[in-house]
Amino acid sequence: MSKILELPNDLYEKIEETIKGTEFKSVEEYVIFVLEEVLKEEEEAEPLSPEEEAQVKERLKGLGYL
Amino acid sequence: MLVIGIDGATWKVIRPNIERLPHIHQLMEEGSYATIHLTQKPWSPSVWCSMFSGRSSEEHRHKDFVQNGHIVRREDIKVEFIWDLLDKNGISVKALNIPFVVPPYCFKVKFEPVAHGLPIEEPELLEEITKVTEKALEVLNNDRPEVFIVVYTALDRLSHLHWGEPLLVDYYKKIDNALGKLLKYDNEVIVISDHGFCAYDEAPIRTLLKHTPRGEIKGDHHPDAILITKNINFHISQPTDVFYCIKEKYLGQANE
Numbered sequence: 001m002s003k004i005l006e007l008p009n010d011l012y013e014k015i016e017e018t019i020k021g022t023e024f025k026s027v028e029e030y031v032i033f034v035l036e037e038v039l040k041e042e043e044e045a046e047p048l049s050p051e052e053e054a055q056v057k058e059r060l061k062g063l064g065y066l
Numbered sequence: 067m068l069v070i071g072i073d074g075a076t077w078k079v080i081r082p083n084i085e086r087l088p089h090i091h092q093l094m095e096e097g098s099y100a101t102i103h104l105t106q107k108p109w110s111p112s113v114w115c116s117m118f119s120g121r122s123s124e125e126h127r128h129k130d131f132v133q134n135g136h137i138v139r140r141e142d143i144k145v146e147f148i149w150d151l152l153d154k155n156g157i158s159v160k161a162l163n164i165p166f167v168v169p170p171y172c173f174k175v176k177f178e179p180v181a182h183g184l185p186i187e188e189p190e191l192l193e194e195i196t197k198v199t200e201k202a203l204e205v206l207n208n209d210r211p212e213v214f215i216v217v218y219t220a221l222d223r224l225s226h227l228h229w230g231e232p233l234l235v236d237y238y239k240k241i242d243n244a245l246g247k248l249l250k251y252d253n254e255v256i257v258i259s260d261h262g263f264c265a266y267d268e269a270p271i272r273t274l275l276k277h278t279p280r281g282e283i284k285g286d287h288h289p290d291a292i293l294i295t296k297n298i299n300f301h302i303s304q305p306t307d308v309f310y311c312i313k314e315k316y317l318g319q320a321n322e
Contacts, residue, residue, distance in 0.1 A: 045169060052182065053137055056168050059184035060131055063226045064274030064283040 007031070067298075067312060068252035069215040071117075072241060073110060073165055074222030075292050076262035077101060083235050089246035090294065093257065097296030105304060108261030108287035109273055110222065111138070113305050114166035117260065118215070119145040120309030131168050140171050148309050149173040149215070157316045158211035163198050165219050174211075177201050183219055186227070186280065191220045191237065199244040206251045213312060214252075218244070225263040226274065229285025254315075255296040256308060262288035 007015075007027075015027045024030040048056065060066045084091050106112060106123045115121070115128045123129070128143045143166075152159040153174075161173035163183065170183040180194040181187075195218060202216045224237050249255060266276060269286035276283050293302055300311035313319065 045172065047139075048137065048169070048182070056137060056182050056184065057132065058279070059181065059186060060168070062186055062278050062280035063184065063223060064276070064278045065130075066132060066275075 067213050067254040067256070067315065068248065069213070069256045069258070069308065069312070070245060070248060071114070071164070071215070071217035072221055072257065072259050072292070073114075073217060073219045074225050074261060074263050074287070075238075075241075075259035076225075076264070076288060076290065077292055078262065078264065078288075079234060079238055080292065083238060086235070086239055087242040089242050089249060090257075093245070093249060093255065093294050093296060097255065097294060097298075099292070099294040100302075102258070102291040102293050102302070102304060104261060104289040104291060107273065108271060108289045108291075110260050110287075111166050113260040113291075114164060114217070115143060115145070117258070117305035117308045118147045118149070118161075118164065118166070119143075120148070120306050120313070121145050122306065128166065138167055140167055143167075147173075148312050149213075151313065152213055152316055155317055157213065159213040159215075160205055160209075160211045161215040162201055162205065163217050163219065164215065165217055170217065170219065175201065175205060185220055185223055191224055192240070194218070194220045195237075195240050195244055199247060202248055206248065210251065213316065216248070222263075225285040226283055227280065227285075229263060229265060231284075253297050255294075256298055256302070256311070257292070257294040258302075258305070258308060259291040259293075260305065262290040262292065264288040 012027055015030055019030050080090060111128055111131050112123045115126050116123060119126050126145045149159045149161045160175050162175045162177055163170040163179055165183055168183050169179045180197055181190045185191045185194045198218055205214060218241055221237055221241060224234060228234055263285045266283055266286045273287045274283050300314060302308060302311055
């Protein structure tokens with residue numbers, strides 16, 4: 001199943017230019033790839049900073065895990 | 067199908083307080099319930115990993131939240147989880163706050179766990195129950211998948227430091243209240259813990275250090291976990307069976 005989305009002409013043309021000579025066979029394929037990547041990034045958890053890692057280890061110690 | 071995990075939940079607290087836990091009570095009456103006698107160490111990272119990968123601890127080799135000084139991440143564990151498998155086969159699935167790693171893992175849900183999934187202080191423990199429930203309801207109301215898995219960690223954290231205190235029963239009541247909100251959304255339900263709990267000195271397998279920077283540990287993990295199911299026609303005797311139960315229902319190949 002799929003849905004139809006509209007793209008502004010200038011954006012469509014820009015993508016056509018962008019994908020010339022790449023592995024993308026169509027504007028649609030490129031748009032799907034980009035959207036999937038964006039969504040994946042949004043769903044993935046941010047990695048912990050060194051300070052946050054230290055906090056996690058401190059809490060694990062506090063609970064008797066470490 | 068709705069799978070609700072309650073880290074560290076034990077019949078030792080539920081049974082004597084069942085009249086104060088109306089939603090758990092009702093689910094037990096409508097469905098069936100049992101004790102899971104773990105054959106693996108009652109250790110959260112390893113058991114949750116087994117439950118949703120179908121692999122024994124020897125197979126998945128995920129032993130701890132921290133290994134060789136490094137916090138283990140999902141990418142470090144070389145297994146396919148049930149959500150990966152279902153998603154690959156076009157079955158909609160979401161997972162929220164699964165504590166086989168810290169911070170707990172989410173699949174297709176954007177969520178920031180309270181205190182990196184290790185709530186300790188009372189306000190954090192309350193906030194965890196509220197935040198997990200709110201996010202779960204958001205998922206169930208707005209974009210409900212065929213399979214939704216959600217885990218509460220607060221009872222485990224509280225049981226480490228406050229086992230035997232009246233405060234613990236109050237948190238079971240809060241979890242019961244949260245369950246009441248979620249159980250309305252599905253008729254096929256699994257409620258399960260990764261291990262039980264007991265007084266520290268009564269633990270048949272010692273898993274936690276007794277003295278910590280936050281004081282003395284009062285409770286330790288016990289190998290008897292809880293299981294309550296409704297409309298689930300699959301015999302679950304170990305955590306790994308949850309993986310095979312879901313797999314059989316949606317992909318039809320339980321033990322391959």
